[in-house]
Amino acid sequence: MPHFRGMDDDRQDTQTRRPTLSQVARAAGVSEITASRALRRDGPVARDTRDRVERAALALNYVPNRLAGTLAGAASRQVGVILPSLSNIVFADVLKGLEDRLEGDGYHPILGISNYDPLREERLLRDLLSWRPAGLVIAPARKTDVTRGLLAAADLPVVEIMDVDAESADMAVGISHYGAGRAMAHYLAGRGYRRFAYLGHGIETDFRATQRLDGFRDGLREVGVTLGNVLCLPGPSTVSLGREGLARLLAEAETPPEAVFFSNDDMAVGGAFHCQAAGIAVPEELALAGFNGLSIGQALPRPLTTIASQREHIGFVAATHLLDRLAGGRPPRVTNVDFRLIPGATA
Amino acid sequence: MPHFRGMDDDRQDTQTRRPTLSQVARAAGVSEITASRALRRDGPVARDTRDRVERAALALNYVPNRLAGTLAGAASRQVGVILPSLSNIVFADVLKGLEDRLEGDGYHPILGISNYDPLREERLLRDLLSWRPAGLVIAPARKTDVTRGLLAAADLPVVEIMDVDAESADMAVGISHYGAGRAMAHYLAGRGYRRFAYLGHGIETDFRATQRLDGFRDGLREVGVTLGNVLCLPGPSTVSLGREGLARLLAEAETPPEAVFFSNDDMAVGGAFHCQAAGIAVPEELALAGFNGLSIGQALPRPLTTIASQREHIGFVAATHLLDRLAGGRPPRVTNVDFRLIPGATA
DNA sequence: ACAGGTTATGACAGCGCTGTCAATACGGTC
DNA sequence: GACCGTATTGACAGCGCTGTCATAACCTGT
Known part of the structure; x- marks a missing residue:
C-alpha cells in the first residue's frame, strides 16, 4: 500500500514498519548512500562516519532489505x-x-x-x-x-x-554411479564369488541406482560372469523393503546366489537383518554388498561391504x-x- | 547498472536480460498493470485479454521477478x-x-x-x-x-x-518430550522392570533429549523407582555411539540394569547390535527402548520398543x-x- | 434517452536499495 | 599560489513490480 503515509512524514514508520536505510542514515546524519556503503563496507567511508552509521543501525535494530538491494543491482545471495x-x-x-x-x-x-x-x-x-x-x-x-x-x-x-x-x-x-557398480562387481568377483543377484527398489525413479546396476552387470561381464536374478521392488528404498525383498529373492531363485548386490545400504541392512533372522551365515552362505557407506551399515555386528559415496x-x-x-x-x-x-x- | 540503456529503447533487453513484465505487456498490447493482473489472475481482466497476455508471456519465456513483486507490496512467498x-x-x-x-x-x-x-x-x-x-x-x-x-x-x-x-x-x-520420557517410564515399569539405566548423547546440545530424560526420571519416581546409571556421551547420536556406549555402560554399572532407555533410536539400535554381538538376550537379559520410531528400529530382527515422534x-x-x-x-x-x-x- | 451499476483498463507513484557520476575537501608538489 | 591526486560524501535515477484511484466502456431497466 504505497500511499499510506505522507510524503514528508515517516515518523510513524518506527511504529508500523521495519526501519529502513533512510532512517538509519538520518539518525547518523549522513545520506542514504553513505549509510549503504558504510554498512556494506564498500567504497571509501571515513572511519568515524562508519562507526556512527553502525551505531545508528544497531540502535534502530535495522535489518537490511535484501529484496530491495538485489533488485537495485546487488548480487543475490x-x-x-x-x-x-x-x-x-x-x-x-x-x-x-x-x-x-x-x-x-x-x-x-x-x-x-x-x-x-x-x-x-x-x-x-x-x-x-x-x-x-x-x-x-x-x-x-x-x-x-x-x-x-x-x-x-x-x-x-x-x-x-x-x-x-x-x-x-x-x-x-x-x-560415477556406473563406475561404482562396476567397481563392486570387480571386487566381489575378485573375492571368488560367481553366482550373483541384485536387489533394488523403485527403478522408475532412482535412475542413479539403475546406473549402478548397469555398471555392476557390465563389470561382471568383463570377468566372464553373468548377473543372475534381478529383483526390483516398487517404492522407495527402506530397510524393511530390503529385508522382505531378500526373503522373496531367495525364495524365487532357482539356483541360490552366493552374493547379493543391493541398490543401497538401506536395502542391504534389511538384507542383513533377514539373514540374521533366517539363520543364514554371512558371508559364508551368502555375501551382501550395499552402496552409500551409511554409518548404520558400519555399526552392524558385521560391518557391511559397501561404497562410500561422499555425500x-x-x-x-x-x-x-x-x-x-x-x-x-x-x-x-x-x-x-x-x-x-x-x-x-x-x- | 541502472543507466545502461536509453530511455526509449529497450530492444536490447531481449538480448541481455530476462524479459520483464513491461515487455510482455507491450507484446500483448496492453498496459503493464493489466498484464500483471492477467498473469496473477487478480482483478477483472477480459478473457480474451488474459489469453493474449498469457500467450505473450509464454512466447517470451517470461519468469516473474518476485523480488520486485514483493518489494512492491505483494506478500512474500x-x-x-x-x-x-x-x-x-x-x-x-x-x-x-x-x-x-x-x-x-x-x-x-x-x-x-x-x-x-x-x-x-x-x-x-x-x-x-x-x-x-x-x-x-x-x-x-x-x-x-x-x-x-x-x-x-x-x-x-x-x-x-x-x-x-x-x-x-x-x-x-x-x-511433549518430557511427556514422552515419562510415558516410557510408566510403560517399562508396567512391564515389570525395576533396575533402569539411561544412555544418551551430547547433552549440551540436544536439550529435547534432556527433557525426555527428565520425564523418564520423574515417571520412574512416580512409581517408586529410582533411575540408576545415567551415561551421556559427547557428540551427536549415532548407531556406533550407542553400540560402544552400551558396552561401556554395562561394564561400569555395579548392579546390571534390567532395562536401558536410550536418547533415541539411533543409539538404541546400536545398543541392540551390541547385545547381539555380545550374546546378550533381548529382552530377557536386557530390555532396550528408544525414541523416534525410525523405520530401521522396526525392521530389526526384533522390533525396537520406542516412541513414534511424528516428525x-x-x-x-x-x-x-x-x-x-x-x-x-x-x-x-x-x-x-x-x-x-x-x-x-x-x- | 438517461441514471446507476458493473466490468475492463490505465496512469501514477512508490517499495528500499545500489550503480553511476559529480562535487567537495584535503594534502602535497613544483 | 596554481595544480593535481586521493579520500569522502551526495544527487539522481532506476531495478520490476503492485496498490490505489481514476477513467472508459458496457449493460440493465424505465
Whole structure:
C-alpha cells in the first residue's frame, strides 16, 4: 500500500514498519548512500562516519532489505537447490554440505523437493528462478526439454550434483554411479564369488541406482560372469523393503546366489537383518554388498561391504564451485568426487 | 547498472536480460498493470485479454521477478526455516513435511542450519529476516535474548517446532518430550522392570533429549523407582555411539540394569547390535527402548520398543498453521501432536 | 434517452536499495 | 599560489513490480 503515509512524514514508520536505510542514515546524519556503503563496507567511508552509521543501525535494530538491494543491482545471495527427495539420509547429507558451505559466505539455499517428478521439478525450477537466485544446485530427477530450456535461458551458474555420468549443461559434481557398480562387481568377483543377484527398489525413479546396476552387470561381464536374478521392488528404498525383498529373492531363485548386490545400504541392512533372522551365515552362505557407506551399515555386528559415496562432500564441493564461479573464477566443469569401496565383513 | 540503456529503447533487453513484465505487456498490447493482473489472475481482466497476455508471456519465456513483486507490496512467498541439524534423519523428515505443504501453496523454504549453536542461530535469523519472508519456522537450539528480540521485532508469524514444553512467543507445534520420557517410564515399569539405566548423547546440545530424560526420571519416581546409571556421551547420536556406549555402560554399572532407555533410536539400535554381538538376550537379559520410531528400529530382527515422534507430520502441521495464519486464520497457539508408544519386542 | 451499476483498463507513484557520476575537501608538489 | 591526486560524501535515477484511484466502456431497466 504505497500511499499510506505522507510524503514528508515517516515518523510513524518506527511504529508500523521495519526501519529502513533512510532512517538509519538520518539518525547518523549522513545520506542514504553513505549509510549503504558504510554498512556494506564498500567504497571509501571515513572511519568515524562508519562507526556512527553502525551505531545508528544497531540502535534502530535495522535489518537490511535484501529484496530491495538485489533488485537495485546487488548480487543475490540466494541459491536455488532442487533435490529429488529427503526421505533418505543421502540427500539430507548433501544438503548439509551445501548449506554449510553457502552459509559460510552469507548465501542461503531456497529449497525445492521434486519427489522424482519431472513436472514438479519444472514447476520448482520456474518458482525458484522467480526469486532471481545467484545460482542453482540441482540433483535432476530426469531432465525434460522445458527444464533444459529454463536452465539455458536463466543464464546463471548451475551445478548438477550426484552423478557425473550424464552430460550436464554447466557444471557437474558427483561420482560415477556406473563406475561404482562396476567397481563392486570387480571386487566381489575378485573375492571368488560367481553366482550373483541384485536387489533394488523403485527403478522408475532412482535412475542413479539403475546406473549402478548397469555398471555392476557390465563389470561382471568383463570377468566372464553373468548377473543372475534381478529383483526390483516398487517404492522407495527402506530397510524393511530390503529385508522382505531378500526373503522373496531367495525364495524365487532357482539356483541360490552366493552374493547379493543391493541398490543401497538401506536395502542391504534389511538384507542383513533377514539373514540374521533366517539363520543364514554371512558371508559364508551368502555375501551382501550395499552402496552409500551409511554409518548404520558400519555399526552392524558385521560391518557391511559397501561404497562410500561422499555425500556431504559432494554438497560442499558443489557449493564451493558455485561460489567460486560467482566470484569470477573458473572452476572445473566436471568434478568426479572419488568413491571409496569399504571392504567390510559381509562379502 | 541502472543507466545502461536509453530511455526509449529497450530492444536490447531481449538480448541481455530476462524479459520483464513491461515487455510482455507491450507484446500483448496492453498496459503493464493489466498484464500483471492477467498473469496473477487478480482483478477483472477480459478473457480474451488474459489469453493474449498469457500467450505473450509464454512466447517470451517470461519468469516473474518476485523480488520486485514483493518489494512492491505483494506478500512474500518465502518462509524462513531454521533447524539445528541435518545429520539426523529426524530433521530431514520435518523439513520434508514442511517443504511438501509449503510447495503446495507456492511457498518455498529458505533454509538455515544452526548446528545447535545459538550464535549461529542468531546470525541465521538476521540473514533470513533480511529476505523479508512471509513467516518463520524454527526449531530453536537455545533461544538467546537477541533471538527473542529479533523475533519480537520481526512482527511476522513464527512457528516453533519439535517440542511444546518450552514457552513460545507465537505458535508451537510438537510433542511433549518430557511427556514422552515419562510415558516410557510408566510403560517399562508396567512391564515389570525395576533396575533402569539411561544412555544418551551430547547433552549440551540436544536439550529435547534432556527433557525426555527428565520425564523418564520423574515417571520412574512416580512409581517408586529410582533411575540408576545415567551415561551421556559427547557428540551427536549415532548407531556406533550407542553400540560402544552400551558396552561401556554395562561394564561400569555395579548392579546390571534390567532395562536401558536410550536418547533415541539411533543409539538404541546400536545398543541392540551390541547385545547381539555380545550374546546378550533381548529382552530377557536386557530390555532396550528408544525414541523416534525410525523405520530401521522396526525392521530389526526384533522390533525396537520406542516412541513414534511424528516428525513429518509436525512439519506438515507447522506449515499448515503458518499458511492458515497468512491467509488470515487463527490457528491454535500450541499444537500438541500426539506421540505414540510402539511396544516392539525389545522391552 | 438517461441514471446507476458493473466490468475492463490505465496512469501514477512508490517499495528500499545500489550503480553511476559529480562535487567537495584535503594534502602535497613544483 | 596554481595544480593535481586521493579520500569522502551526495544527487539522481532506476531495478520490476503492485496498490490505489481514476477513467472508459458496457449493460440493465424505465
